[in-house]
Amino acid sequence: MEHYLGKRAKEDIVNSYGVTIVPANTTIDGDALELIIKHRVNADTIVLESDEAAPAAAPLEDAEISRSVQHLKELYQSIRLSRKVPIWEIRNEVLPDVMGAAETSDVFQLLEKIKGKDDYTYEHHIGVAALSSLIGRWMNLSEPELSSLTLAALLHDIGKIKVPDELLMKPGKLTEEEMRLVRKHTVYGYELLRETKGINHRIALVALQHHEREGGGGYPFGLKQDKIDPFSSIVAVADVFHAMSSKRPYREPYPFNELLRQMGQEKFGGLNPQVVSVFLRNLSNKLVGQQVRLTDGRAGEVVYVNPNQPEYPLVKTADEGFVDLSREREAGIREITFNE
Template sequence: MLNLQSQFANILLGQRLKHDLFNHSGVLIIPAKTVITEEHLQIVTMHHIPISIHDIEEIALTEATDGCQLIDRSVLIIQDLYERVNYRRAIPLLDIKTHILPIIQHTVKHTDLFTLLSWLKSSDDYTYRHMVAVSILSTLIGKWLQLNETELQDLTMAAVLHDVGKINIPLEILNKPGALTPEEFEIVKQHTKDGYELIKATSGTTMRQALVALQHHERQDGSGYPLGLRSDNIDLYSRIVAVADVFHAMSSERVYRNAAPFYTLLNELYQFAFGKLDAKIVRLFLDRLMQALVGNEVLLTDGRRAIIVMINSHDPIHPLVRVGDAFVDLSKCSIQIEEVLA
């Protein structure tokens, strides 16, 4: 349920009320189909009427909709939905299909990759923004792998739900600013099994969605958890979500560390293709990421500014760049990309 004194009131602004809203005496205070304004929120607060995502109609999406605002809204909605999962021990699947999936599908369709990545960077709302980010990145990878529409919808839902088991992790562990103790890490690892069981118990979900919750921390070389699975024993959707999960985690600001520099991010993800993550998916992701940056200005590790000119198909993370009137092949020197400039 939404606390209208909090930031979650922003979710309701501009949305259309699905049902008539009555006060505790049975008096109609806001009729159905009303577009909610600040005045309506004040009325609801004054009457102490509980209201949730379930009480508003599907968000209308157009190409003119501001993508950053949509992502911010989806983060708030995800937080509300997960709080309800924690309270009711049930996944509000219909609400996710109605309010989250359309935003993800719209964002993937209408936003360029570099702009999207800048919107998905996290700070104090990392836990819930991460769920949205992994869902969007997984859907993009699914499209690049040419999954059909049914498969894409299944993958997107799986990605939305991949961390649902974290509702059982105490906040002092989930948000701990330092390293976890071995005992705390064992508690964290349990979220894969808890998520699997919760999704399996939810009517309308699929087994592949449950498997993603269980397997997204498995690794190609068997070093992952909870089962130590290897290679093709890990479902394709789980391998896709694993790449999205790792990339967003490394590229985000966290309470215990800063986001990795761009060159570190690329190099680490590239290294993960040699044993940890699916090599085909990592290579596809890096290639698409770098192609999206052609023409962008970057800051190099030697302090100079450059423009990315061309991507080397054999070494996509070290492109050809232009510095002034000169061209520099980053695959043939020690200079790397420190930062992509807006």
């Protein structure tokens, strides 16, 4: 009966006397499975949500993301020359594609498609916007708020048009003076957006505040939680996750389990804990059933996730049965894998 682990009961699971052993909508963990076995529940009476055929989600096409990246790149190049933001074009020609991509039911396919690989600067804008839109939906924002948030995320790094490319793409560590220049992109972006007609002030604030941190350790002003706009907090989480999951000039992407671990740690004095919790909880809920490759090369399927330690799930491998990553800490999930 181990194949029930991680699946959700569609109806109450009852014993032969009609007593409910596992309530409907419960995700079956080790304790629930033990009860099912102990009460000798007839397997034919167990109805799981996954037993019903679900309509396949439409695959997210690479072209949809690539088109947005290329279009935004062209628009940003025009901004470098004119110092004017073509907000109508961005709002009407880029924003709908990004918000549409974030509506996919296959979150891990989305995360894979938006990773920065070749043209990081512009892939980062699109990736952060898609992630921000995703988080905003999970936080039940209204459609107008969601649209403003996603637009703000698309423009969060716009101030970097005034930072030399050689600094943005430098493979080694920046000097203190170089870092000071790069950090000015927050103020540059705020000033540019504040002067743009058709943009509300919150969108400009995101450009200014997305590197501020809850404990006051961010920049440019070292603001604390009560002074940071909620949109800025959401974009900050998306910004950090996308940067860590992407290939950079100076490092490879972080393994998936390390991503989850470090994001969780950022809740303490860094990123907004509510936003991080919503993000990690929803990712964790969608991990069960995903095909993964472990850091030691083994392949398997996630069958159970402990909500308190989502980076250490239970994985079923083809050759060795179950691998409990909470006990085998030397291994972890390197990546989510997909069938071609």
